[in-house]
Amino acid sequence: MKLPALLLIVSLSLPCSAEEDKEPEFRPSPLTQSEDFPEKTWKPDDKESWQGPFAEVLRDFLKAGLPDPTGLPYHRITIVTGNCYAGDHGPTEIEAWLLPGEEKSPHFAIAWNGLVYPVLDDRGDADLKATVAKILKAGEKDRASWFESADEATLVTPTSLSLIHGLYLTRLGFPDAAKHVLEEREADRRMSPLKEELAVGWTWSHLDRAISAHMRGDSKMVLASAAGLKRSIAGLKTSLGTADPMFGQSDHWIEQAEQLSQEATRRMKAGKTGSLDEKAFLSSKPGTEALIEALDRIQMSQISQPGDVPLWESPIVLALAEKGDDAVEPLITCLESDTRLTQSVHFWRDFHKSRTVLGVHEAALHALQALLQGGFFQLASTGDSLTGRGDQYRKELAAGIRSNWEKYGKQTGPRRSYQVLLDDAAGIDGWLDAAGALFHPTRYDADTGEPIPPKGPIPGEVLRERKDPSVSDLLEKGLAGVEKAADDGDEESGRARMAFLAILLDWDPARGRAKIAGQTGKWLKNGVWSSEDVHVLTQFLREVADRTPEVLPVFEEMAWTLSPGKYDSWDGQCAFVTQMMLKHGASMKRPATELWTHPDSPWCLKSLRISTLEDVVEHWNRRKLTTTSPFGELLDSLLADDTACGTASLDPGNPRKWTAEVDLEKTTQDVPDDQKFAIKPGTKLSIRRKDVVGRTLKQPRYTSEKPAEPVLEYYWSVEDRDKWLEKLRDELKSAKPGGGDR
Secondary structure, eight states: OOOHHHHHHHHHOOOOOOGGSSSSOOOOOOOSSSSSSOOOOOOTTTTOOOOSSSHHHHHOOOOOTTOOOOOTOEEEEEEEOOTTTTTEEEEEEEEEOOOOOOOSSSEEEEEETTTTTEOOOEEEEHHHHHHHHHHHHHHGGGSSSSTTTTOOHHHSSGGGHHHHHHHHHHOOOOOOHHHHTTTGGGOTTTTOHHHHHHHHHHHHHHHHHHHHHHHTTTHHHHHHHHHHHHHHHHHHHHHHHHHTTTTTHHHHHHHHHHHHHHHHHHHHTTOOOSOOOOHHTTTTOOOHHHHHHGGGGOOOOSSSOOOOOOOOHHHHHHHHSSHHHHHHHHHHHHHOOOOOOEEEEOSSSSSEEEEEEEEEHHHHHHHHHHHTOOOOOOOSSSOSSSGGGGGHHHHHHHHHHHHHHTTTSSSOTTTHHHHHHGGGGGGGHHHHHHHHSSOOOOOOOTTOOOOOOOOOOOOGGGGTTOOSOHHHHHHHHHHHHHHHHHHHTHHHHHHHHHHHHHHHHOHHHHHHHHHHHHHHHHHGGGGGGGGGGGHHHHHHHHHTTTGGGGGGHHHHHHHHOOOOGGSGGGGGGGHHHHHHHHGGGGGGSSSSTTTHOOOOOOOOOTTTTTTHHHHHHHHHOOOOOOOTTTHHHHHHHTOOOOEEEEEEETTTTEEEEEEEETEEEEEEEESSSSSTTTOOOEEEEEEEEEHHHHHHHSSSSSTTOOOOSOOOOOOOOOOHHHHHHHHHHHHHHHSSOOOOOO
């Protein structure tokens, strides 16, 4: 069963040659060998005078301890950098200023972000003047945004153009390049005073490096970076003459750096540096105590922003969830009082200067929620986390979970589920959590991302013989508990009703189908289905339609009534409609093809707005439906549609740029070196719907992909585009049928 899907709703690089186009194999970074990094401080000289927009603030930052590159050799080197996703960006090739050192001692260098790094590899001299020439040519796409925090691997490169770059260019006598750094900043209405942005950016780089190092288990880099943060803030307090050079951030960042330092020291003493291979660790079949001890080694990456860190997918957490009753009390104790940190980090956005290193108690909570089938903690926002709530909150949470554990007889598994379903006071969420635990949890393969097929009977099978009441009786009781509120239009109750219906269908198909048939009748009466949450309803219909064809009239009415924009997500738009039509089109009252061709249909291809049409064509192409009937025929008609939908013209303000305006969307690009470029000054080329469809079919999905042949461009002549489109039509007609969402 797919219960989680229902319940969650309620809930530097340089250009590469063709041979180098493949992603290089990732090499993990080595650990730092010493936490003692050398300093290169400025020696004041009253005769020094600087020019350019940074001249006024440069002296303050040099006094504060900004490493001074003057007189140092400029080299091509390799260093270790990180990021907030995995902690390790791998060895990174950069240009930097080499610090003097003994021949056999570790070498260090000053990078463009104002931090000192150990050198992994010295590749010899670099040409600073040539680099400055590149900086002067660097455009908007090369700049690090002034209000965003680019990742470490970007900021250490010379052309990312952070404000620290402006300081170094001024110090080294390149005022024009320093001025270029400011060009976009001065156009940004959100800009803060220059000193403030410089102070925040430089100190953040120290903390950001410390957090990334912690994620990959590089404890000595953590200690060096935390020490650098404290020195820089102390230096700025003196040089800027303010008690708060971080403008509200310094206390919090120093506190976080101190916590990371203590954690790094603890790990070094315990021999817990680097990364732990969780699968290899589990092969020794560790007990509950060893598993809880290893929670501080969990490295799970946040994969979207905003998003959550999937600690619940950690092999260690999953192993704890298999330990049953004996693991509950130790996990509650861990939740209550364990102050260690995992190697996992949560963030709101990667560019926002804020990170939360998750505590081991957060991992313990996920194990407890799996064991006790309860959602004891809910995120309040995309930037929220249990760790961020503080110690008092988690102690109160632990007390609540302990009380719940005792209330249902200190038992886990199906026995607990039955007791919760019996309890009228458990509430809708409690009943749904308990009902979901009757089935196998959905697990995903860490390498492929595909669901792992469950093995053996479902956990709730042992309750089949329970009578007076049976599990089916209890599920119907839960369903009855939400019926009235759902009928009255309460969305939360409507979501719960569909969840109960899906669960009942999985547990007891006969009773579930009967209940769904009755609900379908209600939905069809006067279009009552439209009061439901559209996203939840599409998920429900997709899940049950194979087993309860009674719901198909609801889908058909939805498809012919709702415009694409009324669905809550793309998955609820084209993918849902296409899949349902493929599977069940023959059972519909109206021919399936008419949904895409009839002028009264909200999905009529000839009248869809261009952005939606692009999405539809892209989805069909990705699902390999372009040669499957009726989609092949529909696409062929689109590739013959001459209807104009936009224009291409030269930018009147800049003849080196051209503009495409399609369906109220405008994009401007540089005029390419392409013999087929056909736009003349003062003229406009018509862009037709068939041009959009053809380009969408052949455009690579990812920017790193290179098409085998040139893809239609809107700046081509009509004749060149027509030849290209005819070739594409012939190609599609001769292709073998295949693919689909069936």
